[in-house]
Amino acid sequence: MYEAYSSLVDDVDRAASTARRCWDQSPNSFVRAGCELRFGWDFAVAEALFATRVGVELASDLVGALLNLIETAQWAEDAVSGARDFINAEKTLIIRAAPPAQAAGQLPAEERSGRPADTPPAAPGIRAPNPQPPEAPAAHGLVSHYDCVNDNSDIGRYVPAGRYWENDFVARGATVTGGWVLIGAADDGADHRARVGIYTGTGRARPLAEIELSARGYDGESFEFPKPITVDPGQRLWVAVSGIGDFTAYDNQSGCFIARVNGYE
Numbered sequence: 189m190y191e192a193y194s195s196l197v198d199d200v201d202r203a204a205s206t207a208r209r210c211w212d213q214s215p216n217s218f219v220r221a222g223c224e225l226r227f228g229w230d231f232a233v234a235e236a237l238f239a240t241r242v243g244v245e246l247a248s249d250l251v252g253a254l255l256n257l258i259e260t261a262q263w264a265e266d267a268v269s270g271a272r273d274f275i276n277a278e279k280t281l282i283i284r285a286a287p288p289a290q291a292a293g294q295l296p297a298e299e300r301s302g303r304p305a306d307t308p309p310a311a312p313g314i315r316a317p318n319p320q321p322p323e324a325p326a327a328h329g330l331v332s333h334y335d336c337v338n339d340n341s342d343i344g345r346y347v348p349a350g351r352y353w354e355n356d357f358v359a360r361g362a363t364v365t366g367g368w369v370l371i372g373a374a375d376d377g378a379d380h381r382a383r384v385g386i387y388t389g390t391g392r393a394r395p396l397a398e399i400e401l402s403a404r405g406y407d408g409e410s411f412e413f414p415k416p417i418t419v420d421p422g423q424r425l426w427v428a429v430s431g432i433g434d435f436t437a438y439d440n441q442s443g444c445f446i447a448r449v450n451g452y453e
Contacts, residue, residue: 197258233346332360351430352392354427359420361451363418379432383399384428399412
């Protein structure tokens with residue numbers, strides 16, 4: 189348990205130090221706003237990791253108080269002890285246990301289907317307003333097998349390495365060529381690689397094609413398979429994004445994973 193608090197203190201302190209350096213070196217208010225967004229994301233990741241380790245979630249309005257406690261501590265041991273006492277106070281916790289960590293490929297059925305669980309997202313995303321997939325080119329026979337539109341609801345699902353997020357759909361044509369997925373991560377040089385694939389079974393079973401890409405920013409990522417995938421019209425398929433590094437995937441309010449899968453009749 190001590191290690192969980194110590195890791196939280198280290199992560200928050202590191203995020204604050206990075207934000208201060210970014211702010212000091214920023215030439216204008218636009219760049220400084222980006223620094224604040226970066227800090228918000230880094231804190232959200234630290235909070236999510238802490239919740240996974242100890243089984244409780246921090247109340248979001250306590251960021252400033254916790255950060256001040258860590259920064260004013262004279263010794264690292266004092267910071268950890270202070271954070272522990274502060275967090276253990278009942279008023280600083282959401283009265284809800286954090287969802288237990290799931291083994292890779294063992295998400296609850298409602299999550300594997302892309303529908304939101306009863307618990308809040310593990311790490312809320314920060315991104316540019318309402319990114320949308322690029323328009324599909326006008327071509328004879330082109331179809332969208334799956335198209336979950338972005339309603340800008342910002343329902344983020346943190347996907348660490350070894351985990352995945354998926355949604356099923358029904359093929360509307362005979363080939364799948366590629367598409368677009370709304371995943372995001374800070375462009376910070378860390379490993380935010382994802383594997384996007386089309387599968388014939390849930391849980392990434394029986395892959396038809398997979399391709400690797402990296403999440404850079406929060407506008408989503410397009411993908412195209414090296415060659416078209418042959419499918420049967422009416423066949424039930426799954427699109428999934430798997431964590432090689434980590435990133436956030438987004439659902440809309442209807443519960444579907446925001447993405448598009450393109451192909452031909």
